[in-house]
Amino acid sequence: MINEWCSHPPDQAQPGFHSRLLDRDSDTNVFSTLWELYLHEMLLGPGCVVGIEPGVGTRGKKPDFLVAYEGERFVIEAIWTAQRLGETESNPLPPGLTDAIDGVPSPNFFVSYKLDRAGPVMPTQRRLKAGLTRWLASLDPDQVIAEYERQVPLPWYIWQEADWRLTFEAIPRSPGKRGDPASRTIGVHPASTWLGDGPERVLGAVKRKGGKYGDLALPFIVAVGQADLFPKPEDTETALYGTLVEYAHASTPTFGRMPDGYWTATYDHRHGRVSGVLTVANPAPWTWTKDSPVLWRSPDPSSLSTPILPTWATAQLVDARRIPATGPSHLRHPRPD
Structure with a gap:
């Protein structure tokens, strides 16, 4: 073309x-x-x-x-x-938590995340994965796309445990990219600050x-x-x-x-x-x-x-x-x- x-x-x-x-x-x-x-x-x-x-x-x-x-x-x-783009920052999450998020089954959505608060002790990955899985499974990607086109913000989810707090946002995969079990769940890392x-x-x-x-x-x-x-x-x-x-x-x-x-x-x-x-x-x-x-x-x-x-x-x-x-x-x- x-x-x-x-x-x-x-x-x-x-x-x-x-x-x-x-x-x-x-x-x-x-x-x-x-x-x-x-x-x-x-x-x-x-x-x-x-x-x-x-x-x-x-x-x-x-x-x-x-x-x-x-x-x-x-x-x-x-x-x-x-x-x-703002100044590049290192990934604030420990590798174990990043791997846990990427291991959540999510055939219909990518996620972005923001670390709001970090605790002194590593949280339980099992409960983090379970909470994300339930939230993502409750969302309809076609409905989210339709609502976003009407200027409705993307759905978000706050996970808290002990002194940790993370905010996630669900980004719908395009219809042709859904259902791939090998696809990573994290679509956007907070590696750069968008102004x-x-x-x-x-x-x-x-x-x-x-x-x-x-x-x-x-x-x-x-x-x-x-x-x-x-x-x-x-x-x-x-x-x-x-x-x-x-x-x-x-x-x-x-x-x-x-x-x-x-x-x-x-x-x-x-x-x-x-x-x-x-x-x-x-x-x-x-x-x-x-x-x-x-x-x-x-x-x-x-x-x-x-x-x-x-x-x-x-x-x-x-x-x-x-x-x-x-x-x-x-x-x-x-x-x-």
Whole structure:
């Protein structure tokens, strides 16, 4: 699929895509190139005419794509972001406890764990395994997946004995990976500290690209590809529209936004140049046909309105509240065949 998609940009652009895909020194370079290929293919799907690195804008720089669709034109600039890792720590659990957790029969779930408190004496492994086994056996993986897609948190379980306390989270295995008796139970070790940097990362990405090209005189979309362990729409909402706050006026609460979002910042009216932000969580060859791009529309009245492609879901702000993303009536993904 990647080889085929590399053949679709104009001939003069193909060497650049090839060299970045083969960059053995930079994973970011590889993934950002895959993100651009995905966007290019997604634009071709509904019949857009796509120009590569057009000479537009007042700063003499070239954005990624100039798109023509049903008589309208707009510009897309791609940026790849990845969740940052904190300082690496050694595994805090004794090897015996790690082996005990990995020995729990779990055909339908992986588990992640967090050591909340460690005691001075090794706890009984038999009771730990028995408690985990009962908990995991009580869960339905398909139900957990369906609930997670509706923004319900993954199920968790606290195990305590003596002075020990561990918190476990159940991560459903995909249907094709269930039932393997040789598969380990631990899916995520706390070997690295994941930072909750979602809003800052999205906000920083849009800021870097939003003012890069000056005045384009065309609708402008920043397309943010996100590598995130557990992506949350609320992070993007906060980054773009600001933190949601509730004000109590008599008995009727009203809602507003803090001026800490890209479009709600009171100190920089130039942010109206960005008409929308297109996001896809964890885009990769194995998820390209599953995840719908979401176009977050600018609430700034000075922003130029951008066309909405039939492959995009949309989200917007109305009276300080976000209207949840609504999907297209007929979703056409990038062409996998």
